[in-house]
Amino acid sequence: MSGNMIQIVLVVWRESIEALLVVGILSAFLMRQPAAARRKGLAYLRAGIIAGLLLAMLIAGVILFVGEWLDGDRQDYFQAMMVFVAAALIVQMVFWIRSHGRQMQQALESGAGKALAAANGWGLLLLAALAIAREGSETAIFLYGILASSGESLDAAAIVAIALGFGAALGCYLILQAGARAVTWRVFFRVSEAMLLILACSLLMSGLDRLISLDLVSPLSAPLWDTSWLIDDGQGIGGLIASLTGYRARPELLPLLVFAGYWLAAVILLGGGKRWRVAAAS
Template sequence: MSGTMIQIALVVWRESVEALLVIGVLHAWLQRQPAADRTRGALWLRAGIVTGLLAALLIACVILFVGEWLDGDRQDYFQATMVLVAAALILQMVYWMRRQGPGTRRALEGRASQALSAASGWGLLLIPALAIAREGSETTIFLYGILASSGRGVDLAAVTAAGLGFAAAIGLYVALQFGARALSWKAFFRVSEAMLLVLAGSLLMNGLDRLISLDVLSPLSQPLWDTSWLLDDARGVGGLLATLTGYRARPELLPVIVFGGYWFVVSLLGSWLPRRAAAVS
């Protein structure tokens, strides 16, 4: 499997697990309610799931339509922008989840309780609908950015990778729900956060490469070094590493500054946010 396909599977895996987590929390909460409320709530929950899927599909169609409608340089600029937006959203999502994670379950159950006690169940419909629509729209942007950065479109390999990611998400969710000893939600979020941060760095470098090729930015120098003799970023293991991490065998000054700055910011946020998490949970 190529680096691009691994990235696609990773994104679908992580985003699907998050959507399944929201649905699972709400479903488990409903099982503890009186029979009448449980039946009524289950109907609204299913309606919310369907609504969220339809909204996510609509957003995906809009993004794909815009990408196909543009031509020439405008499409190049749009794709470069989407790659950078995807990188920024991944970074924001990781640290938002780190801040909100400890209190997410309690917040979902509290909102569901308020919705079910109201005269209508629209609130209970909106919780999963918004969660799925959000995860679906993020997934669309991430996948568009990944495909744009690799210069390829939606094909059988991409669909297969997405399917494998979704199947892996269902398998992991079931394992975690049944309390597999070797697995835990805490470990899942830690591992997937690290993988997503690496992916965001790769997308950032790809977006930067596109802006340099479009003469929007200057590379600021000729290549500072050349390690292609050891690890060529255009083929083999080096190409896989370049796709997954943003490695460059012959980097100019600007990419070096941006890549180093990205990981410096990530390390700062990583040391600051865990202390904040306890205060907001």
């Protein structure tokens, strides 16, 4: 399996887990309600899931239509932009989950409770639809960014990777819901955060490579070194590592600065920045 296909599996796995988690939280909340409210709520929940999936498919169709409608340089610019948008959304998702993940269940149950208290099943439908549409639309953007970064299309291999990602997500969700002690939700989110940050870095570097190839930015120097004798980023295991992590065997100055700056910012904002704030406050 190529690096891009592994990226697709990872994205679909992570986004599907979040969508399943939303559905699981709302379902568990409804199961604690009286029989009449439970039946009505579950019907609206199912309708919300379907509506959210349809909305996500609509957004994906718009993205694909725009990408195909543009031609020449405009298509190249659009695809480069979508690569950066996908990278930015992945990073934003990691930080959002880190900041609000603990309150997600409370917020979802609160919204569902208000909808049931008002005898308004449409509120529950809208809550589920928006949550599912958010995950689905993000997945569409991520997949387009991954495929655009490599110049590939949604072929049979990509569809298989999507199916594998969803199957893996469903398996992980069932294991975690069963209360497996070996892997808790906290461990899952921490591991997936690291994997997503690596994926975002890879997309960032691919987008930068495209901007350089389009002569929109300067690499600022000739290649600073050459480690292709050790790990060739153009083929074999080296190509896999490059597509997954953003590794470059012959980096110019600008890609090197962007790569280093990305990881420095990630470390400071996710870990070191918090410790510095605590130290300053004390």
